[in-house]
Amino acid sequence: AQTVTQSQPEMSVQEAETVTLSCTYDTSENNYYLFWYKQPPSRQMILVIRQEAYKQQNATENRFSVNFQKAAKSFSLKISDSQLGDTAMYFCAFMTPATQGGSEKLVFGKGTKLTVNP
Amino acid sequence: DTGVSQNPRHKITKRGQNVTFRCDPISEHNRLYWYRQTLGQGPEFLTYFQNEAQLEKSRLLSDRFSAERPKGSFSTLEIQRTEQGDSAMYLCASSLRGKSSYEQYFGPGTRLTVT
Numbered sequence: 001a002q003t004v005t006q007s008q009p010e011m012s013v014q015e016a017e018t019v020t021l022s023c024t025y026d027t028s029e030n031n032y033y034l035f036w037y038k039q040p041p042s043r044q045m046i047l048v049i050r051q052e053a054y055k056q057q058n059a060t061e062n063r064f065s066v067n068f069q070k071a072a073k074s075f076s077l078k079i080s081d082s083q084l085g086d087t088a089m090y091f092c093a094f095m096t097p098a099t100q101g102g103s104e105k106l107v108f109g110k111g112t113k114l115t116v117n118p
Numbered sequence: 119d120t121g122v123s124q125n126p127r128h129k130i131t132k133r134g135q136n137v138t139f140r141c142d143p144i145s146e147h148n149r150l151y152w153y154r155q156t157l158g159q160g161p162e163f164l165t166y167f168q169n170e171a172q173l174e175k176s177r178l179l180s181d182r183f184s185a186e187r188p189k190g191s192f193s194t195l196e197i198q199r200t201e202q203g204d205s206a207m208y209l210c211a212s213s214l215r216g217k218s219s220y221e222q223y224f225g226p227g228t229r230l231t232v233t
Contacts, residue, residue, distance in 0.1 A: 004160075033220050044122075045161075045209070045224040091160050095220060103174045104213070105151065106222060108160030 002027045002094050006109035013082045014117050020067075021077045021112045023092030029053075033095045034068065034075045035106070040088040048090070051075065082116045089113050120144075122225035124210050130231045131200055138196045139228045143212030150193050151222060152185060153209040154178065161209055167193060168215060200232045 003026045013019035025034070036048040051059045051068050058066050063083075067076045079086055090113075093106040123142045131137050143150050148169050153161035164183070165175045169190035179185075182200075187193040197204055207229050211222040 006160075035221075037224075044226045047221050050219065050221065093160075097220060098215070103166065104149070104215075104220065105163040105166060105174065106153075106161070106211075107163070110158065110160050 002029075002032075002096070002107045004092050004094050004107055004109035006092055006112050008112045009110070010113045010115070012115040012117055013079075015082055015084060017082055018078060018080045019082055019114065021079075021090055021092075021114065023075045023077070023109055025073050025075065025092070025094050027073070027094065027096075029096050031097065033097065034066075035093040035095065036064070036066070036075075036077045037091045037093060037108075038086075038088045039091065039111075040085075045091070049077065079114075084116050084118060087114060087116045122210055122212055122223050124208075124225040124228050126228060127226060128229050128231075130233065133200055133202060133232055135200055136196065136198045137200060137230065138194055139208055139210075139230075141193045141195070141210030141212075141225060143192070143210070144223055147212035147214050147223070148190065149213045149215050150187055151211040151213075152193070152195055153211065155207040155209055155227070156205075164195075197230075200230075202232045205230055205232045 032053045034051045037045045039045045049061045063080045089111045091111045092109040151166040152164040155161040167187040182198045185195045207227045209227045210225045213222045
């Protein structure tokens with residue numbers, strides 16, 4: 001069974017600075033997808049960034065980028081130029097696509113609560 | 119595209135009562151997922167549907183839980199004889215099978231409190 005571990009329950013960063021959230025996972029699959037989802041207080045979860053395991057290039061989305069280390073099974077999220085609106089719970093998630101026999105369900109870590117301070 | 123909606127947003131019930139939640143996915147999405155999130159935890163998978171077929175159920179889904187998706191549109195999740203341990207946020211998500219992004223779109227959730 002796949003597991004996802006986020007070792008930082010809480011983090012804080014000053015506005016405009018850079019912060020990195022850690023995530024490790026365990027799987028025997030070779031093809032899979034990794035996601036970072038953001039859950040703002042009292043608001044619904046939204047996708048931040050996605051990485052396909054077969055792509056060596058790290059994904060980037062504006063101020064958000066990942067450091068994907070497949071051999072180490074590590075998938076960290078870097079947020080540059082942090083903004084107050086980045087304050088949220090951040091969840092790392094793993095998924096095996098159905099073409100590989102998977103159910104496409106998301107397996108989530110416990111989350112990291114990020115606070116951006118003014 | 120109005121997003122995924124869930125009703126009710128909050129539900130308080132007494133132990134032993136039955137409750138039903140509704141999820142309306144994004145209209146063209148053929149996959150629908152239910153997750154449960156307890157305080158301080160990430161969401162945990164409960165079940166999912168492709169169109170009207172329920173393709174997988176987690177072992178977390180005891181026989182007191184039942185989910186349906188008639189006609190492949192909205193879905194309902196019913197909990198019978200609720201227990202205090204059922205208190206949680208119940209999240210619904212939808213996606214479009216065949217879309218390479220595999221993104222799941224989440225609703226706002228239904229927060230259940232069992233007293």
